Amino acid sequence: MIILTGGAGFIGSNLLRGLNRLGRTDILVVDDLTRGEKHRNLNSLDFADYCDKRELLARLPSLLEQGVEAIVHQGACADTMQADGRYLMENNFQISKTLLLAAQAARVPFIYASSASVYGDGTKGFSEERACEYPLNAYAYSKFLFDQYVRRTITAPTALVVGLRYFNVYGAQENHKGRMASVVWQFHRQIAADRTLRLFEGSAGFSRDFVYIDDVVRLNLFFFAERARLDLSGIYNCGSGQAESFQRIAEVMVARYPGARIATTPFPEALRGKYQTYTCADLRRLRATGYQQPATTLEAGINAYLDVLHASEGWYR
Numbered sequence: 001m002i003i004l005t006g007g008a009g010f011i012g013s014n015l016l017r018g019l020n021r022l023g024r025t026d027i028l029v030v031d032d033l034t035r036g037e038k039h040r041n042l043n044s045l046d047f048a049d050y051c052d053k054r055e056l057l058a059r060l061p062s063l064l065e066q067g068v069e070a071i072v073h074q075g076a077c078a079d080t081m082q083a084d085g086r087y088l089m090e091n092n093f094q095i096s097k098t099l100l101l102a103a104q105a106a107r108v109p110f111i112y113a114s115s116a117s118v119y120g121d122g123t124k125g126f127s128e129e130r131a132c133e134y135p136l137n138a139y140a141y142s143k144f145l146f147d148q149y150v151r152r153t154i155t156a157p158t159a160l161v162v163g164l165r166y167f168n169v170y171g172a173q174e175n176h177k178g179r180m181a182s183v184v185w186q187f188h189r190q191i192a193a194d195r196t197l198r199l200f201e202g203s204a205g206f207s208r209d210f211v212y213i214d215d216v217v218r219l220n221l222f223f224f225a226e227r228a229r230l231d232l233s234g235i236y237n238c239g240s241g242q243a244e245s246f247q248r249i250a251e252v253m254v255a256r257y258p259g260a261r262i263a264t265t266p267f268p269e270a271l272r273g274k275y276q277t278y279t280c281a282d283l284r285r286l287r288a289t290g291y292q293q294p295a296t297t298l299e300a301g302i303n304a305y306l307d308v309l310h311a312s313e314g315w316y317r
Contacts, residue, residue, distance in 0.1 A: 001048065001068055005030040005056070005075030005099070010174040010181075011113065011166070011216060012074040013041035017316060018217040020046055028063070030056050030075060041173045044316045057098055064106040070227055071103050072220065073112040077139070079180055080117060081270075085138045092142035097149060100161065109160040109227035111220060114235060116167040116209070116279055118144040126209075127282040128165065128235045136276075147235055157233045162223045164216075167239035167281050170301065171213025172308040172316055182210075183246060184302055187253050188309050191260045197253060198265045203246035208279045209239040210249070212301030215293070222291050232289055239281025240295035252302050 002019065006012035007029030019027060027047040032054070033039060051059060053075055077091045096112060103110040116126065117140035124132040135141040147163055154161050170182035177185075187197045200206070219238050226232055254260040296304075308314055 001063070001066070002027045003030065003056075003063065003068055003071045004028065004047075005053065005071070005073045006113070007031050007047070007074070008033060008038045008041050009074060009078070010041075010171075010177060011169060011213065013045065013173045014171065014213050014217050015072060015074065015220055016042075016045045016047060018221050022221070035176060038176050040315050041176070053095075057095070060099070060102055064102060064108065068103075068106065068108050070109040070111065070224060071099055072224070073099055073110065076113060077142075078177065080137065080139045081179075082139055085142075088138050088142040089145075092139070093146050093149075096146045100150065100154070104154065104158050104161070107159045109162075109224075111160070111162045111164070111223050111227075112146075114147050114163040114165040115140065115143040116165045116237065116239065116281065117276070118147060118165065119279065120276070122276060122278055122280075125282065126237065126280055128237060128285050150235065154233065157230055160223070160227050160230060161233045163235040164219060164223075164238040165235065165281075166216065167209035167211050167237070167279055169211050169213055169216055171216075171305050172314055173213075175314045183249060184253070184305055185309075185314065187250065188306070191253070191257045195257065195260045197250050197260060197262050199246055199250055199262060200267045201264050202267060203250070203264070205245070206277045207243040207245045208276065209242065209281045210244055210298060210301070211238065211240045211281075212296040212304070214301075214304075215240070215295050218293055219286075219291065222293070226289075234285070236286045236289070237281040237283060238286075239279075239283070240298075241281050241283045242295065242298070243278060243280040244298045248298065249302065252299050253306070256303070256306050 008031035025046040030051045120134040120136045135144045170184045174181045
């Protein structure tokens with residue numbers, strides 16, 4: 001059995017879809033369906049069982065005794081603007097520690113979601129080393145702290161441990177994320193409302209590494225396939241390796257919507273000093289593992305996502 005936490009979420013449900021395409025349905029999906037609309041991310045997918053996240057730790061010992069092939073840990077608070085540090089530390093740090101240590105004790109591979117937010121403003125670069133890391137908010141700090149714990153604690157792993165630092169991921173099944181959904185989803189909603197796409201002032205100078213969800217799934221499945229290799233343990237960037245401007249995204253999108261236009265809006269005061277204006281994944285460490293899959297181009301990824309948004313409002317059916 002595979003334990004997939006956050007399996008009803010954006011990245012988690014896409015990973016579940018990827019595992020289904022490999023013929024795998026022996027999966028325990030762990031999530032929190034307090035927001036019931038998240039069930040739509042699971043409607044088209046197959047898995048063996050579901051567990052509420054509040055019950056997982058109590059069930060974990062018996063699950064490990066029965067035999068677990070891997071723990072793929074995508075569950076976390078994904079709200080980058082969450083200000084409750086205690087909540088973030090419980091969900092993004094403490095639970096992750098418990099799962100990691102249990103996996104190591106049982107010699108079970110552990111693949112988890114980190115975040116490119118740990119790099120802060122990026123002035124020191126975007127390579128997986130301490131000198132580049134300086135989180136700007138509590139969410140980023142919770143992710144950074146777990147990465148640090150992994151580095152300090154798992155120096156001689158008993159099973160594969162891999163952390164993937166996701167850059168700006170976009171794609172189908174992110175509807176439930178609301179304000180935390182990708183800029184592609186936000187722009188789609190704006191255009192659908194009044195044919196106007198609104199960019200923050202200065203967006204031509206804001207460039208980020210946007211990575212299509214299918215690329216994220218492929219990378220997770222690469223490490224899952226190589227789960228017997230302890231030498232691959234480590235923290236890796238998960239991005240395209242290219243920085244693209246928000247202006248470029250807007251231009252690609254309005255071409256798909258007849259009559260759509262681009263407008264500008266003032267930059268929010270709440271984001272000043274907490275906003276990454278430039279990100280670009282350094283992929284050298286990842287490439288050294290032998291993973292050479294090229295990233296989906298921005299135009300191809302956006303258009304593939306828009307196809308799903310137009311056909312089924314953003315969910316797979």
